[in-house]
Amino acid sequence: MKNNSTLRKFDLPKLSLSVIFVFAFLFLHFVDAQTKPEFLVTWQAQNYVPDWYQGKILPISGTPVNISFELIDNGEIADLSKITIRWYVNDKLVINENNGLGIKNLKINIPDSNGMQTEIRIVVLDYLESMIDKLVYIPVVGPEAVINAPYADEKIKTGSSIFELSPFFFNINNLSNLSVSWLMNGQKPTTADNPYVFNLNVGSETPSGTKINISASIKNILKEFESASQNLNLVIK
Numbered sequence: 001m002k003n004n005s006t007l008r009k010f011d012l013p014k015l016s017l018s019v020i021f022v023f024a025f026l027f028l029h030f031v032d033a034q035t036k037p038e039f040l041v042t043w044q045a046q047n048y049v050p051d052w053y054q055g056k057i058l059p060i061s062g063t064p065v066n067i068s069f070e071l072i073d074n075g076e077i078a079d080l081s082k083i084t085i086r087w088y089v090n091d092k093l094v095i096n097e098n099n100g101l102g103i104k105n106l107k108i109n110i111p112d113s114n115g116m117q118t119e120i121r122i123v124v125l126d127y128l129e130s131m132i133d134k135l136v137y138i139p140v141v142g143p144e145a146v147i148n149a150p151y152a153d154e155k156i157k158t159g160s161s162i163f164e165l166s167p168f169f170f171n172i173n174n175l176s177n178l179s180v181s182w183l184m185n186g187q188k189p190t191t192a193d194n195p196y197v198f199n200l201n202v203g204s205e206t207p208s209g210t211k212i213n214i215s216a217s218i219k220n221i222l223k224e225f226e227s228a229s230q231n232l233n234l235v236i237k
Helices: 002-035
Strands: 038-045 064-073 085-091 090-096 103-107 117-127 132-139 144-148 159-168 178-184 195-201 212-218 225-237
Touching: 038 117, 038 132, 064 117, 064 132, 085 103, 090 103, 144 212, 159 212, 159 225, 195 212
Parallel strands: 144 225
Antiparallel strands: 038 064, 064 103, 085 090, 085 117, 117 132, 144 159, 159 195, 178 212, 212 225
16 A cells, blocks of 8 residues: 555656646647748739639749738738848849848749749748748649530530630730641641631531541740640540
């Protein structure tokens, strides 16, 4: 009985200290999470997408992109008007205090190739006597040509089938800067006045199971290597 009493006498304080240390750690972690300033960064690519598109506009190589940020401190926007802010693009300094104080916006033309990403680093100096920074990675995609084919399993009937073509992410201001071409089984078909719409007419005598390949290509006439294409392999029901 004496030994058990001794164990309880010394184990309870140790247990109490352990609990205190755990709660102290959690409390300090909670306070730090609540008080640490956070970056709110946004960026917007300025290239072409259809009017109906509601997704994120992604840049391709050479696309102008606007990047901006706010620093949120304790739920409020911090005043950085007299603070030195430095901007880096792929580790290269592009803006510093020589350009002025409190600069929260940057505009660049994406320098990276399609399929890569551009790294943006924002450094805020001497904010509450400390330096804080933020890394942002902007994905760089390629231009896209998307054929809208509202036919299940790409199976069509004989007669008329309509296909609409949409360009995405091209560095243009006007569709007149794009050249469009269609191919059907490797041959250039007759198209209507609207190059973005292709009316495929299949004769009623065409056997079921016949395969037809159509493809569409889009090129930026102002930039030789800016192009995209898509193929569809259709089957007659």
